[in-house]
Amino acid sequence: MGRRDSKFIFMAVFSISLIAFGFIVDTPEEILHGIVRILVESDILISDYIGIGGIGAAFVNSGLLTLIFTMLLHKLEINFNGPAFASLFIVAGFALFGKNLFNVWFIVLGVYLYARFHKDKFSKYIYIALFGTTLAPIVTEIILNTSLPMHTRLPLGLFTGMSIGFLLPPLSTYLLRVHQGFNLYNIGFTGGLIGTIYVSVFKSYGLLPNSRVIWTTGNNALLGIFLAVLFFIMIALGIFMDRNIKHSYKNILGYSGRLVSDFVLLEGFGPSLVNMGICGLIGTIYIVIIGGDLNGPTIGGIFTIVGFGGFGKHPKNILPIFAGVFLGSITKIWGINDPSIQLAALFGTALAPIAGEFGWYFGVLAGFLHSSVVLNVGVLHEGLNLYNNGFAAGIVAAFLVPIIQAFRKDESDEA
Amino acid sequence: MKHNKKRIAKMVDELVTYMFSIGATDISINISDEVDSYRIRLESNYLNKYRKNLDKLQKYLNYDKQEEMEEYYWELAGDSDVDTELTLIGMMTDEAEIDYNDDRIKITLRRNKKG
Numbered sequence: 001m002g003r004r005d006s007k008f009i010f011m012a013v014f015s016i017s018l019i020a021f022g023f024i025v026d027t028p029e030e031i032l033h034g035i036v037r038i039l040v041e042s043d044i045l046i047s048d049y050i051g052i053g054g055i056g057a058a059f060v061n062s063g064l065l066t067l068i069f070t071m072l073l074h075k076l077e078i079n080f081n082g083p084a085f086a087s088l089f090i091v092a093g094f095a096l097f098g099k100n101l102f103n104v105w106f107i108v109l110g111v112y113l114y115a116r117f118h119k120d121k122f123s124k125y126i127y128i129a130l131f132g133t134t135l136a137p138i139v140t141e142i143i144l145n146t147s148l149p150m151h152t153r154l155p156l157g158l159f160t161g162m163s164i165g166f167l168l169p170p171l172s173t174y175l176l177r178v179h180q181g182f183n184l185y186n187i188g189f190t191g192g193l194i195g196t197i198y199v200s201v202f203k204s205y206g207l208l209p210n211s212r213v214i215w216t217t218g219n220n221a222l223l224g225i226f227l228a229v230l231f232f233i234m235i236a237l238g239i240f241m242d243r244n245i246k247h248s249y250k251n252i253l254g255y256s257g258r259l260v261s262d263f264v265l266l267e268g269f270g271p272s273l274v275n276m277g278i279c280g281l282i283g284t285i286y287i288v289i290i291g292g293d294l295n296g297p298t299i300g301g302i303f304t305i306v307g308f309g310g311f312g313k314h315p316k317n318i319l320p321i322f323a324g325v326f327l328g329s330i331t332k333i334w335g336i337n338d339p340s341i342q343l344a345a346l347f348g349t350a351l352a353p354i355a356g357e358f359g360w361y362f363g364v365l366a367g368f369l370h371s372s373v374v375l376n377v378g379v380l381h382e383g384l385n386l387y388n389n390g391f392a393a394g395i396v397a398a399f400l401v402p403i404i405q406a407f408r409k410d411e412s413d414e415a
Numbered sequence: 416m417k418h419n420k421k422r423i424a425k426m427v428d429e430l431v432t433y434m435f436s437i438g439a440t441d442i443s444i445n446i447s448d449e450v451d452s453y454r455i456r457l458e459s460n461y462l463n464k465y466r467k468n469l470d471k472l473q474k475y476l477n478y479d480k481q482e483e484m485e486e487y488y489w490e491l492a493g494d495s496d497v498d499t500e501l502t503l504i505g506m507m508t509d510e511a512e513i514d515y516n517d518d519r520i521k522i523t524l525r526r527n528k529k530g
Contacts, residue, residue, distance in 0.1 A: 078483055118417065124486040169486070176490045181500075258495070260488050260503050265478060 007080035007269055010237075011070040011088055014230075018063030018092065021226055026056025035061055035101070042145045043098045043137035044209050045383035046339060048296040050096065051214040055222070058296055062095035065104065069130060076123040082262035082311030085276070086184075087130035089307025093300035094133070098386040103136040106158055110165020117166075125169050131187035132168040134387040135195060136161070141209050141384060148207075164194055179397035181259030182357070184312050185350040188390015195381030195391075209382045215339045216295040223294040227284045227302065234277035234306075242270030249274055256356035257312035264310045276309030279318065283346055286322055292342040301346025308349070317356035317363060318349040324367020332372065344371045347389030351397060358404050370396045422485075422507065423453050423526065428493025429504050430457055430522065433472070436499070438462030452509070455524040463517055471501075473513045476524070478505035 034057025049058035111129035143157035248271035329336035355363020374392035
């Protein structure tokens with residue numbers, strides 16, 4: 001079995017395990033009913049699919065969507081390296097609160113049309129397509145939740161989704177320069193910008209999404225055990241795959257994590273799996289310790305950390321971000337276990353490369369700033385950009401990085 | 416492919432930034448636009464204390480070409496003066512040759528015009 005095959009099989013088994021978990025906790029009838037509700041209800045932030053369709057439906061939606069995208073990457077002969085894991089785990093995570101089997105395809109189709117327009121291969125843009133599903137809720141919102149007549153809202157929704165996909169490739173590549181790769185969720189930054197423009201136009205025509213917060217509680221034991229088993233298996237598998245794991249893992253901890261830090265390519269699949277599992281455990285333990293809730297959104301955050309455990313995040317660069325958000329909770333007006341702040345800590349790890357490159361203290365500062373900025377920018381896109389934390393992280397990185405660099409001791413001074 | 420020549424310029428930018436980071440003071444670069452490919456040749460001195468870094472340089476530049484990575488991330492090449500993107504350069508390159516001795520290094524990269 002080739003290395004590419006083993007990584008593909010891992011992702012396929014992971015997806016199937018999500019589906020299997022769904023069928024263990026709920027009956028097929030409940031799952032079917034729940035998935036229908038997930039497909040037709042609004043997906044804007046924060047819409048916990050566990051609250052909308054139940055645990056079973058949420059996990060089956062997540063597993064199926066991840067499996068379909070895994071098969072697509074395999075079909076396109078993409079190397080299953082760091083970004084593949086990051087993009088697939090981010091789909092798995094957000095398919096618990098915003099992405100579903102209906103709303104993602106129009107954006108993917110838009111990216112496909114962009115590739116065709118430039119007579120290019122779609123496979124070149126596949127990561128942009130996968131990450132780009134961040135704006136999928138806009139499709140659901142227009143087609144299913146506006147008061148416009150069906151003959152208007154259907155084509156408008158389809159056109160909006162596809163046009164977003166069409167605009168994503170040039171914008172997402174260009175905006176990398178703004179934060180120099182220090183925001184790992186670059187498409188979140190891009191999505192925030194696109195979402196702001198689109199929502200501003202829609203608002204001008206009186207179309208305004210209704211804000212809501214669906215946030216489930218009381219499932220920490222069941223979901224915590226599932227996550228712990230999943231992450232321990234990943235760690236054990238990684239250790240089994242690499243006999244020199246101590247050395248390789250030490251190398252991973254030495255990377256800043258700035259884009260492009262592909263741990264799978266640099267150190268191998270085994271050490272990356274160990275790192276992904278450890279990062280997942282840290283995220284889970286953090287939520288439990290602060291008295292938070294394991295639910296669709298927070299597991300989405302945890303899965304995103306796990307995915308980026310192969311592409312930039314490791315304990316040394318994510319812990320300072322958690323510390324910064326925690327520090328904010330002591331001094332600011334909100335509590336550490338407020339829903340938005342739980343998400344700010346998990347998704348704020350998009351700024352991990354700042355800690356990795358400039359030191360833990362700047363990571364703490366980044367987390368501290370991020371927890372305030374993220375609460376302030378969601379209104380710009382009315383919660384239609386699922387990676388709202390990526391949007392905020394882009395702003396924080398674009399603000400902090402040039403300042404840090406300006407006052408950092410230059411290497412020419414050291415001679 | 417859009418911005419092809421800009422991508423070549425970014426690759427050169429990244430290589431020059433890297434050479435400065437290992438103590439280069441005399442860098443010569445030649446870029447040739449050939450029939451099917453672009454060829455970048457770089458010759459430079461470097462400080463011998465950085466010699467152990469060159470094994471990694473060789474490893475990074477010889478990574479397989481990955482068009483899906485290039486298409487998304489190419490703008491990052493040569494963009495930071497605090498970190499390097501040599502793996503990205505490897506992913507943008509079809510063929511890489513690196514020769515070095517105690518104080519000189521010669522790098523040749525070939526990038527096909529058709530993706």
